[in-house]
Amino acid sequence: MHKVVFVTGNEGKFAEVRDILKPFGIEVIQDKNGYPELQEDELEPIAAYGAQYAANKLKMPAMVDDSGIFIKALNGFPGPYSRFVEDKLGNSKVLKLMEGETDRTAYFKTVIGYCEPGKEPLVFPGVVEGKIAYEERGTGGFGYDPIFEYQGVTFGELGDAEKNKVSHRRRAIDSFLEWFKDKLENPESKN
Numbered sequence: 577m578h579k580v581v582f583v584t585g586n587e588g589k590f591a592e593v594r595d596i597l598k599p600f601g602i603e604v605i606q607d608k609n610g611y612p613e614l615q616e617d618e619l620e621p622i623a624a625y626g627a628q629y630a631a632n633k634l635k636m637p638a639m640v641d642d643s644g645i646f647i648k649a650l651n652g653f654p655g656p657y658s659r660f661v662e663d664k665l666g667n668s669k670v671l672k673l674m675e676g677e678t679d680r681t682a683y684f685k686t687v688i689g690y691c692e693p694g695k696e697p698l699v700f701p702g703v704v705e706g707k708i709a710y711e712e713r714g715t716g717g718f719g720y721d722p723i724f725e726y727q728g729v730t731f732g733e734l735g736d737a738e739k740n741k742v743s744h745r746r747r748a749i750d751s752f753l754e755w756f757k758d759k760l761e762n763p764e765s766k767n
């Protein structure tokens with residue numbers, strides 16, 4: 577059984593990553609001590625910096641997940657500021673910003689950052705495209721899930737297992753796994 581430390585304070589993210597990696601024989605251990613989150617326009621540098629910081633602090637391989645929802649009619653807002661906007665506005669006020677907007681196109685993106693002590697960080701992005709609903713629907717998931725529609729159903733209406741089959745986070749973890757499995761099979765090869 578391989579173990580990976582996942583630095584996050586978000587229980588929803590932790591549960592999803594744990595469930596996605598379990599069938600691959602990877603046990604995920606949550607570290608809630610956080611990491612400095614850079615203010616950047618993109619998620620990649622935030623995840624890279626966080627993973628490198630955590631790996632060097634913990635002196636073991638570390639994973640982080642930086643995510644956001646990017647709404648086309650709002651020029652990609654809130655994007656990397658999704659946490660702040662969830663805290664300050666919440667889904668109902670985001671829906672207010674979207675009043676009168678007929679283009680509901682949006683995407684969720686996760687960037688998994690992974691780093692080993694003394695090494696360069698790696699980033700693994702995953703995206704799922706969907707639409708901003710006209711009202712909150714469903715009580716599953718967390719965060720923006722009730723307002724994000726994927727093929728007509730919100731992530732809040734999908735069960736956890738169904739969300740984990742198609743989500744941005746699933747796609748990012750799949751990309752991480754492609755690299756990680758190769759590394760397990762060829763332990764001598766560098767990064």
Ligand SMILES: O=c1nc[nH]c2c1ncn2[C@H]1C[C@H](O)[C@@H](COP(=O)(O)OP(=O)(O)OP(=O)(O)O)O1
Pocket residue numbers: 583584585586589610641642643644645658659660662663684717718719720721731743745
């Ligand atoms: O699958 C998702 N479904 C719905 N909402 C989501 C999802 N994934 C992230 N989100 C929300 C949570 C937070 O408001 C923001 C990401 O902010 P982000 O800094 O990456 O996460 P966070 O502060 O909650 O946890 P932490 O930094 O400790 O990992 O987007």
Ligand SMILES: [Mg+2]
Pocket residue numbers: 613659
């Ligand atoms: Mg955060």
